[in-house]
Amino acid sequence: MQKKKKKSHVPFRLNALFLSVFLLFSILIFRLGYVQIVKGAEYKQTSDQTDNVTTKLDAPRGKIYDRDHRVVVNNKPVYSITYTRMQNSTAEDRLKLAEKLSHFIHKDTSEVTERDKKDFFILLHKKEVEKRITAKEKKKLNDDQIYQLELDRVTKKDLDQLTDHQLEVLAIKRELDGGYSMSPQRVKVGVTEKEIARISEHLKELPGIDIKPDAQRDYPFGNSFKGILGQVKQIPKSKMDYYLARGNDRNDLVGTSFLEEQYESVLRGKKSKIEYMTDKAGNPIGDPIEKKGERGDDLVLTVDMDFQKKVENIIESELKESKSGSFAYANRDLKEAYVTVMNPNTGEILAMAGKQYDPKTGRYKNDPYGNVYDSFAAGSVVKGATVLAGLQSGVITPNTHFYDAPLNFGDGRVMKSVENMGSIGPLTALERSSNVYMWNIAMRLAGYDYSKKRFIHENVEGAFRTLRNTYAQFGLGVPTGIDLPSEATGYHTGISDDLAQAMFFAIGQFDTYTPLQLAQYVSTIANDGYRMQPHLVKEIREPSEDPNKLGKLVTRIEPNVLNRIDMKKSDIELVQKGFRLVMSGAHGTAAPRFSHKSYLPAGKSGTAQVDIKTGMDNRTLIAYAPYKHPEVAISVVVPNVRADTPNYEIGEKVLDTYFEMKDKGEPTK
Incomplete structure (x- = not known):
């Protein structure tokens, strides 16, 4: 009997597998056809109509502190109205x-x-x-x-x-x-609660308008020193290419003047980013995603704000007294004055103050930038540099004497000092502020022999160059190097072949100089001939999460020597002695004010004629103290005044205040 063969299940399983695969492929093909044929145009249109857009908003800027770590510039939380174009x-x-x-x-x-x-x-x-x-x-x-x-x-x-x-x-x-396309533009910073409420009620009627949290610069010390701190605004059109090349966006807020501009890269924070989808018309789709930014680094200034405010008050007090109508001030008409206070050893600016009378308001406005951007004929304060020019060039020695009496050139011109002093050397010439001595230096530099009333070897232009080059070693007529975007260097009146003009140059009545340049000049004499670069920022620090603490130190601004004047130490010491005699000698021009001071000042006063007809002069003063171990130097400029001594009065009060505060450990912490 024949056995039945055992049936195999393999073909059935294969058939089932093939059928499943066929069905899956059929579904996939059907789906692809549906997507491509039925929905293809719709999906393509949607794809064409959307785009990823990223916009950025400025993060809060770094804070600015004074040297005692008090906040001078802060960020105040506000709301801004923005417009997305x-x-x-x-x-x-x-x-x-x-x-x-x-x-x-x-x-x-x-x-x-x-x-x-x-x-x-x-x-x-x-x-x-x-x-x-x-x-x-x-x-x-x-x-x-x-x-x-x-x-x-x-x-x-x-x-x-x-x-x-x-x-x-x-x-x-x-x-x-x-504004620029798809970039939020600030329409108004610091809107009121009432304005926010009104805008919120009508947002649907205001396409592109939004209300966003923002930060605004805040000044705890009010207008004090504010002029040097600078402003923050949108990028000026004139500098747009500059900022775009450095990665900024067109609607960025940047420092546009003074310290805010100078330290823009430090103060500027890391931007927050807003990402969202838009259609091709530029309309946002869905909710945006925001990534928060980081605040910029902080600045610590060299300025002591308590001292700064006191210097401002001293200036304003003197200006007000000139308008008091009292007999003591009847011959005065002070409208402005400037003071720079500097550490001669480090270049740190301890105070920089200025005041101007505003006839429209009848008030005095702060004008600290006048110390950096305005220049004035300085008068006799430059005589220290003139003596050193004579010593360096060899036309005089420490023992050279000239007879101080009126100079007569035979053409009707008579030139003289305030008083006839007889035979004097360079020390007495500085102490008593002899014009005749300085004129003799200028004549010798020009090759003119006064005793013979003729040129031995005429070189008036050479006298100009020698004087100007010597002055430049001290910072007069050249950039001081202060950490600001720009500075005035004074007005160079040119080079003349007129001997009389060279003589006026030698007594500070030809070129003009800024109060800051005068402070750098006297500092260079005070510290034995080292010209220090002045600076307003002491440190750069990371932002701190704790509002009561400073962040980690990033950079400390070290003292920087710009140049050492090319002169003998003994010659510099001679001028230092002369400056000390100005304030302590029996005939010192400033001795009545300063001879009794325990801080032992040295310096030089000056008067530059501005208008002979009206009797208007510039009154100036440069000083440092103590004489042997200087730690502070000042310049005072009071422009366009009638005969008086406001330069002495302001300078005395500023130095007194400095040393009073120093005794308490305040301005030099």
């Missing part, structure tokens, strides 16, 4: 938006320029302004030239028609126009 935004759209915003916020109009007003007037009165251009003119000119002509024909009378409300709309529109 869409790609299809037009000028008309922004005008309508500005008009709406003007009903919800107040906007300062002080920065609106005349050009802004003209552009705005043309926008509001297009047809009227177009009529001011003739058909003949339109044929000859291109569009840019026509618009320029329209601007030229907008009159002051036209601009006077703009109402206060229209100017406010213009100020808002100015901010809206300044």
Whole structure:
């Protein structure tokens, strides 16, 4: 009997597997076909209409402290109104938006320029302004030239028609126009709670407008020293390329002046980033994702703010007394004064103060930057440098004497010192401020023999160069190197072939110098001929999470010697002795004020004639103390005053205050 063969299950399993694979592939093919054919156009359109956009907002800037670690510049939390400009935004759209915003916020109009007003007037009165251009003119000119002509024909009378409300709309529109596509632009920083509430109620009517947390610079010491701290604003158009090349965005806030500008890279924080999707029209899709930034590094200044404020008060007190009407001050009319206080050994600026009388308000405004950016004829304070120029060139020695009596050149000119002093050497010449002695130095440098009333070897231009080159070694007429974006170097009146002009140069009545240059000059004499670079920043530190503590030290600004003057130490010591005699000698010009001071000052006073007819002079003073071991140097400049001694009075009070505070351990911590 034949056995039945055992049935195999393999073919069945293979068939089931093949069937499953077939079904899966069928579903996949069907799905792909559906996506590609049915939904393809829709998905492609969605893909084409979305984009990833990343915008950035400035992080809080670093703080600024004084030398005693008191906050001078802080960040105050505020809210800002921002505008994110869409790609299809037009000028008309922004005008309508500005008009709406003007009903919800107040906007300062002080920065609106005349050009802004003209552009705005043309926008509001297009047809009227177009009529001011003739058909003949339109044929000859291109569009840019026509618009320029329209601007030229907008009159002051036209601009006077703009109402206060229209100017406010213009100020808002100015901010809206300044923005860039898809980048939040600050319209107003520091909005009030009332303004926030109004905006919040109408956000749907204000496309692109938002309310964001922000930070604003805050000044715990008010206006004291504020002029040197600088401002933070949007990048000026003139510097846009500079900042863009360094990775900034167009709408960034940056330091635009003084310390804020000088230390922009230090103070600037790491930006926060906002990422979101937009359609091709630029409209946001969904909620944004924000990544927080980091605050910038902090600065510690060399300035002691208590001392700074006291110096400011001293200046203002003297200016006010000049207007008191009392007999003692009847011959005065002080309108401004400047003081720089410097450590001659390190270059640290301990105080930099200035005051100006504002006739519009009847008040005195702070003007510390006048020490750096304004220059004045300095008068006899330069005589120390003149003596050293004579010693270095060999036209005089420490034992050279000249007879101080009126000089007569036979052409009607008579030149003399305040009083006839007889035969004097360089020490007495400094002590009593002899003009004749300095003129003899200038004449010898120029090759002129006064006893024979003729040139032996005429070289007046050489005298100018010798004096100017010597002065430059002390910082007079050249950059001091202070850590600010720029500084004035004074006015070089040129080089003359007139001997009389060279003689006036030698007594400080030719070129002009800044108060800071004068402070650097006297510091160089005080510290045996080393010209120190002045600086306002002492340290750079990381931001601290603890508001009561400083962060980790990043950089300490070390003293920097710019140059050592090319002169014998004994010659420098001679001038130091002369400066000490000015303030302590029997005939010292400043001795009545300073001879009794325990801090043993040395220095030189000066008077430079500004207007002979009105009797207006510049009164100056340079000083350092103590004489043997100097630790502080000052310059005082009181411009355009009648005969008086405000330079002495201010200088005395500043030095007194310094040493009173020093006894308490205050200004030199």
